Structure formats: C-alpha cells, structure tokens
Amino acid sequence: DTGVSQDPRHKITKRGQNVTFRCDPISEHNRLYWYRQTLGQGPEFLTYFQNEAQLEKSRLLSDRFSAERPKGSFSTLEIQRTEQGDSAMYLCASSLAFSGSEQFFGPGTRLTVL
Amino acid sequence: KQEVTQIPAALSVPEGENLVLNCSFTDSAIYNLQWFRQDPGKGLTSLLLIQSSQREQTSGRLNASLDKSSGRSTLYIAASQPGDSATYLCAVIRALQGAQKLVFGQGTRLTINP
Numbered sequence: 001d002t003g004v005s006q007d008p009r010h011k012i013t014k015r016g017q018n019v020t021f022r023c024d025p026i027s028e029h030n031r032l033y034w035y036r037q038t039l040g041q042g043p044e045f046l047t048y049f050q051n052e053a054q055l056e057k058s059r060l061l062s063d064r065f066s067a068e069r070p071k072g073s074f075s076t077l078e079i080q081r082t083e084q085g086d087s088a089m090y091l092c093a094s095s096l097a098f099s100g101s102e103q104f105f106g107p108g109t110r111l112t113v114l
Numbered sequence: 115k116q117e118v119t120q121i122p123a124a125l126s127v128p129e130g131e132n133l134v135l136n137c138s139f140t141d142s143a144i145y146n147l148q149w150f151r152q153d154p155g156k157g158l159t160s161l162l163l164i165q166s167s168q169r170e171q172t173s174g175r176l177n178a179s180l181d182k183s184s185g186r187s188t189l190y191i192a193a194s195q196p197g198d199s200a201t202y203l204c205a206v207i208r209a210l211q212g213a214q215k216l217v218f219g220q221g222t223r224l225t226i227n228p
Contacts, residue, residue: 100145
C-alpha cells in the first residue's frame with residue numbers, strides 16, 4: 001500500500017498521560033499536514049511541514065502539542081498531559097510541494113481520553 | 115478569514131435518485147477546492163479536485179462544479195446507490211503565500227435508502 005499510513009489507529013489513555021502518533025506520508029510527497037476532527041465537525045488544520053521544516057502552526061496547537069518531522073519523511077505528533085477535550089480523530093495528509101496541490105489523507109488515529 | 119458552509123447537514127434519498135450537495139465559501143481567492151468522502155470512523159477519501167481556473171471536474175457518476183465569483187461549488191451524484199452513503203466534505207485552499215491548509219465545511223451526511 002503506497003498511501004498515507006498512521007499508527008496507531010486507536011488510542012485510549014487516561015487524563016494526564018502523554019501520547020504520540022506517527023504518520024508515514026506518500027513517499028514522494030514533500031509536504032505533510034496534521035488535522036484534528038471532533039465528532040460531527042469538519043477537520044481543522046493543526047500544522048504542516050515542508051520536508052523537515054514546520055512552516056505553519058494553528059492557534060489550536062497549544063503548548064502541550066508538538067510535532068516533528070526530523071528527516072523529512074515520517075512525522076510524529078505528541079500530546080503531553082492529555083485532557084478530555086483532546087479526544088478526537090487526528091488525521092495526517094501529504095501532498096507534493098506546489099501551491100494548492102491535492103492532499104491525500106491517512107486513516108486517522110482515534111484518541112479517547114478518559 | 116475563510117469560512118466554508120455546507121447545506122444541508124444531512125440528506126436522505128431513495129436509491130436511484132440524482133442529487134446535489136452544496137458548498138459555499140466566503141473568500142473567492144482560492145487555489146483549489148476538494149471534495150472528500152468520509153465513512154464512519156474512517157479517514158478522508160479525495161473524490162475530486164477543482165483548480166481555481168476550472169469550472170468543473172467529473173469522475174464516474176460524480177460531477178463537481180466551481181463558481182469562484184459567487185463562492186459556490188456543487189457535487190452532483192447521478193443514479194445514487196446505497197454504497198454512496200457517507201459524509202461528504204468540501205474544503206478550499208486559500209491563495210495566500212504560505213497558506214497551504216485546507217479549510218473544511220462541516221459536511222453533509224448522505225443516506226441512500228434501498
């Protein structure tokens with residue numbers, strides 16, 4: 001499968017714990033995006049990378065959230081001291097590096113914070 | 115600020131009918147508009163992408179149109195089938211330097227009744 005992959009697919013954690021998600025983009029894609037989707041809503045942008053550089057971060061990305069893409073390939077999204085409000089689907093997408101290029105999404109990671 | 119609205123929020127039609135889903139956006143300065151399909155608990159599948167210079171795109175039974183000046187797009191589904199049941203999301207990328215994020219509507223939840 002040459003699409004975008006995400007791991008894990010589901011994560012249940014207790015409030016206050018740290019969690020880390022991984023995203024592997026389509027291999028030739030330079031850009032990688034993270035979005036968050038809560039129930040009944042459309043996805044909301046969190047951040048994006050071009051190669052290893054993080055070029056834009058949303059105000060939704062509080063200090064407890066950090067994303068990395070150290071070698072310009074896979075990316076990780078870490079949430080520290082999780083809160084119940086962090087419960088959501090976390091979606092990763094990738095695209096080629098030109099303006100307005102089509103974004104392709106992975107299956108998402110469903111986070112439940114108890 | 116770009117805002118994207120989808121009406122109706124939910125739609126239920128009998129199998130075989132042709133139907134139209136609507137999407138409107140407030141800022142006409144866009145690079146492109148994408149239509150996605152999302153099955154319950156799953157990631158997003160890209161259906162059609164319309165560049166800002168295009169008026170429409172077709173894929174099988176799907177046809178998407180774009181009227182940038184009025185800030186509207188429609189997704190036409192011909193001869194609907196129960197397998198078309200899903201949530202349909204539209205999203206735009208604004209034509210701003212560095213602004214590569216997709217801005218989504220809340221989606222239309224479509225149910226095709228056999």
